[in-house]
Amino acid sequence: MVVGFTGSVVQTWFFMAALMLLGHPEKGALLFYVAFAIGYVLELIPNYLFSNWYTFGTKPNMKNAGGFLLARAINLPIQLGLLPLLIRLLPTWREDYISMAVIFIAGCINYLICLAFFKPQKQEITE
Numbered sequence: 001m002v003v004g005f006t007g008s009v010v011q012t013w014f015f016m017a018a019l020m021l022l023g024h025p026e027k028g029a030l031l032f033y034v035a036f037a038i039g040y041v042l043e044l045i046p047n048y049l050f051s052n053w054y055t056f057g058t059k060p061n062m063k064n065a066g067g068f069l070l071a072r073a074i075n076l077p078i079q080l081g082l083l084p085l086l087i088r089l090l091p092t093w094r095e096d097y098i099s100m101a102v103i104f105i106a107g108c109i110n111y112l113i114c115l116a117f118f119k120p121q122k123q124e125i126t127e
Contacts, residue, residue, distance in 0.1 A: 002054065003047065003054050006046075006050065007043055007046070007103070011042075011043035014038060014039035014043060015035055015039030015095075016039075016099075018035035018038040019035045021035075027087050027098075028084060032095075033083065037076070037080070039099070044072060048060070048068050052118070055118070064117050067113075067116065067118065068118075070117075071117070074109075075110040078106045079102050086098050
């Protein structure tokens, strides 16, 4: 939960920064989605590392990196699909609130997918 929340905040921060750099395009405009994707990509590496170390108690390796990238490849279309839906359903919400809601919903789905690829390492029992 901590990693998911932190990732959501980081992605939203990058999204909002990209919106400012792009001239704060209208909700639903192409540059709005570009800004959202920029936040998604920039948050990817810290999320992977924290997912390994904190969420799953594993070390980064090729298997979980591949699984993480697969989960994120599934996650991005989910986020980009939810974004216009929530913009239409919640037109009075601010961009950062919409972003956080989208990221939270997609993050729950991402976690379930990642469970198949992140296997906790066996810990030795010491007495």
